Amino acid sequence: xxxxxxxxxxxxxxxxxxxxxxxxxxxxxxxxxxxxxxxxxxxxxxxxxxxxxxxxxxxxxxxxxxxxxxxxxxxxxxxxxxxxxxxxxxxxxxxxxxxxxxxxxxxxxxxxxxxxxxxxxxxxxxxxxxxxxxxxxxxxxxxxxxxxxxxxxxxxxxxxxxxxxxxxxxxxxxxxxxxxxxxxxxxxxxxxxxxxxxxxxxxxxxxxxxxxxxxxxxxxxxxxxxxxxxxxxxxxxxxxxxxxxxxxxxxxxxxxxxxxxxxxxxxxx
Amino acid sequence: xxxxxxxxxxxxxxxxxxxxxxxxxxxxxxxxxxxxxxxxxxxxxxxxxxxxxxxxxxxxxxxxxxxxxxxxxxxxxxxxxxxxxxxxxxxxxxxxxxxxxxxxxxxxxxxxxxxxxxxxxxxxxxxxxxxxxxxxxxxxxxxxxxxxxxxxxxxxxxxxxxxxxxxxxxxxxxxxxxxxxxxxxxxxxxxxxxxxxxxxxxxxxx
Numbered sequence: 001x002x003x004x005x006x007x008x009x010x011x012x013x014x015x016x017x018x019x020x021x022x023x024x025x026x027x028x029x030x031x032x033x034x035x036x037x038x039x040x041x042x043x044x045x046x047x048x049x050x051x052x053x054x055x056x057x058x059x060x061x062x063x064x065x066x067x068x069x070x071x072x073x074x075x076x077x078x079x080x081x082x083x084x085x086x087x088x089x090x091x092x093x094x095x096x097x098x099x100x101x102x103x104x105x106x107x108x109x110x111x112x113x114x115x116x117x118x119x120x121x122x123x124x125x126x127x128x129x130x131x132x133x134x135x136x137x138x139x140x141x142x143x144x145x146x147x148x149x150x151x152x153x154x155x156x157x158x159x160x161x162x163x164x165x166x167x168x169x170x171x172x173x174x175x176x177x178x179x180x181x182x183x184x185x186x187x188x189x190x191x192x193x194x195x196x197x198x199x200x201x202x203x204x205x206x207x208x209x210x211x212x213x214x215x216x217x218x219x220x221x222x223x224x225x226x227x228x229x230x231x232x233x234x235x236x237x238x239x240x241x242x243x244x245x246x247x248x249x250x251x252x253x254x255x256x257x258x259x260x261x262x263x264x265x266x267x268x269x
Numbered sequence: 270x271x272x273x274x275x276x277x278x279x280x281x282x283x284x285x286x287x288x289x290x291x292x293x294x295x296x297x298x299x300x301x302x303x304x305x306x307x308x309x310x311x312x313x314x315x316x317x318x319x320x321x322x323x324x325x326x327x328x329x330x331x332x333x334x335x336x337x338x339x340x341x342x343x344x345x346x347x348x349x350x351x352x353x354x355x356x357x358x359x360x361x362x363x364x365x366x367x368x369x370x371x372x373x374x375x376x377x378x379x380x381x382x383x384x385x386x387x388x389x390x391x392x393x394x395x396x397x398x399x400x401x402x403x404x405x406x407x408x409x410x411x412x413x414x415x416x417x418x419x420x421x422x423x424x425x426x427x428x429x430x431x432x433x434x435x436x437x438x439x440x441x442x443x444x445x446x447x448x449x450x451x452x453x454x455x456x457x458x459x460x461x462x463x464x465x466x467x468x469x470x471x472x473x474x475x
Contacts, residue, residue, distance in 0.1 A: 016390050017422070021295045054462030058390060058423040082461045090423060093430045100389035107390075250392030257394070 007065045007078055010034060013123060014060045015107050019045070026074055027056045029064065030106055030123065035115035039066050039077040055082040059090060059099050061124065073112075089131040097255035098130045098137040102144050104251040109148055109243055122147040135218040138228055143210045143218075145235045149182070154242040156182040158207040163189030168204075175199040177234065179241045195241075197234055202227045232256075283309065335406070337382040337399050339364045347371075347379055354378045356413040360403065360432060362386050362420060370418065378416070381406065386424035387431055393424075395431055403432070407439055414442040421448050421466075447472075 012029035015036070020026045023045040030036050044051045055062040056077070065079035089095045106123050110116060126144035130137045146156055161168050162183040168175060176185045176196040184204055185196065199207075202224060209217055223231070239246040279287075283305050290301035308316055332338070333345035340346065347353060347367075357378025361367055367380050383398040406412065417432050419425035433443045449467030450459050459467075 018391075052460030054460040057462075060423075060462075085462045085465075087462070087465075090426055091430065093427065093434055096427055096430070097389060104390055249390075250394070251389035254389045254394050 006067065008034075008068055009063065009065050011083060011120075012062055012064045013103070013106075013120065013127075014056050014058050014062060015103050017056060017058055025056065027077060028107070029062075029066075030103075030110070030120060031064070031066075031115070032117055032120045033115060034066075034068070034113075035120075036107065036110045036112050037066070037068075037075055038073065038112065039064070039075040041077045041080070051077065052080055052082060054085065055080040057085075059086050059096070059103065059127070060084070061086070061127075086127055086131055089127065094255075094258060095130055095133070095137060097251070097258050098141055099127055100251040101249075101255045102126045102130070102141060104249045105145065105148060105239075105246060108246040108249060109152060116151060118151045119148065122151065135215070135221070136223065138223060138232075139206075139210070139218050139221065142206070142231060142235065143213075145239065146207070146210050149238065149242070152243065154182055154238075156207060156211070156238070158184050158204055158211055161186045161189050175201065175204045177238070179238060182238065197237060199234060200227060200230060203231045203234065206231060336367075336380045337364075337384065337402065338367045338380060352377075356411055357416065358403070358406065358412055358414070359416045359418050361418050362425065362428070366418065366420075376416075378414075383419070383428065386419055386422070386428040388424040389427070391424075395435075398428070400432070400435065404435065407436065407441055412441050414444060416444045416446065418446045421446075 010031045010033045012031035012034075014027060015030055016028040018026045018028075020040065023043045025041045025044050026038055027041055028036065028038050041051050041056055044053050044056065052062075054060070060082060061084040062080045063083050064077060067076040067078055069075065086099065089099050102123060106119060110119065122144060126140055126147075129135065129140040129143070149155055156177075159167050160183060162178065162181050162185065164186055166186065168184050168186045174187045175198065176187060177183075177199050178185055178194055178196055180194040184199065184207075206221070206223060206227065209221065236248055286305040286308070287298060287301045290296055290304050291298045293301075296304075308319070329341050330339050331341075331343060333340045333343050333348055335344045335348040338345055338347070342349070348355075354377050357376075358381050359370065359376055359378055360381045360383060361370065362383055362385055364382055367382060370376055370380075381399070381403050383400065383403070385393055385398055387393055387395055387398065403415075407415070415432065415436060417429040419428045429445055436443050447470050449463065449470055450456065456464070
């Protein structure tokens with residue numbers, strides 16, 4: 001982190017907002033330049049604070065002015081103006097759940113002070129993609145997960161078998177994902193050592209689609225319920241293997257619960 | 270007499286009090302020390318009244334098993350009041366919100382305190398709130414309207430959406446408190462999202 005003391009302006013996503021004292025909040029941001037950091041928004045819960053409370057709500061994108069000081073665990077937020085509220089996303093329970101799961105992953109993957117503009121951009125794209133609903137939100141979350149893996153140096157390679165260099169046929173074959181390399185191995189080239197996970201042809205095809213970033217096909221794609229469970233579990237295990245801090249956090253768990261949501265009251269009368 | 274002063278120069282009894290006071294929300298050790306020294310300097314009666322008040326709050330105050338606010342009786346005075354319209358339930362996050370709304374003297378219905386708001390990132394899920402109790406009240410009573418008065422925060426909005434979805438199919442109107450420009454503020458200083466809500470929720474004059 002920059003050792004200088006002074007106001008610094010940057011766009012930042014709001015990950016969390018915790019009440020502090022009588023009228024303040026401690027906001028966890030992920031900034032374009034500073035990465036993950038916490039800042040105190042003094043007096044923001046009072047209606048007459050000069051800080052814009054709406055700008056520092058979780059899932060918002062804000063232009064912040066922060067007084068950074070090295071060695072201080074909580075910085076001071078001087079100004080915050082709303083850039084994007086993601087209102088459509090916040091007004092839908094399921095989409096909100098997907099967005100929260102993406103922010104949770106971002107927060108787990110990076111420690112405070114670790115900056116990563118690519119991760120910031122990828123998260124922002126993911127939120128816009130979930131909000132626009134041009135594809136299934138599950139695909140947007142998977143794309144974000146694969147991008148996050150690539151950004152942190154553990155990219156999946158669904159195209160090339162690391163042993164023979166050929167592209168394994170996904171359909172009609174037993175596909176094996178190497179946890180060490182992130183590559184899909186041919187069954188006959190299966191590495192002698194190292195853990196592998198079995199992947200269905202549908203799951204491999206989705207990973208290839210995400211890697212090619214083909215939005216046109218993604219728009220039409222409807223993953224089967226079985227592959228939703230399979231790929232979610234595979235990505236979770238791959239993340240856990242390389243980033244022990246990244247797990248199925250409360251937001252992701254709640255999303256899975258909500259997707260199978262059934263209203264408990266059908267008829268009051 | 271042997272001195273009981275510790276290295277910090279404070280007697281162990283004062284340090285113990287500081288430890289206890291510092292356990293309260295928003296109270297740091299410096300503030301706790303100031304409070305402890307204030308109690309020490311005050312007459313004995315003040316300390317006695319304070320300890321009696323602390324015990325009384327634990328002995329006499331409990332949750333109302335209808336609305337889950339804090340009260341000295343169960344049901345609470347609001348739930349027991351026959352002049353209140355029990356077909357209108359106002360849902361809030363904390364007991365303090367009931368006090369704030371009661372100060373307006375506008376709401377003539379009853380309340381339901383959830384005990385928080387849904388916050389996926391903090392691990393607060395719907396089953397940790399008193400949503401089942403709310404569903405039970407609607408199932409068992411002739412409720413006409415549920416006014417969701419959770420805070421206008423991301424967590425409060427998520428909770429409101431969840432309640433609206435939970436009550437789909439129930440023969441009850443689900444409404445949300447209005448949001449907009451605070452009284453006495455300047456429009457140019459109001460943030461964009463609040464202003465947008467104020468425009469959407471505009472109402473006829475008079």
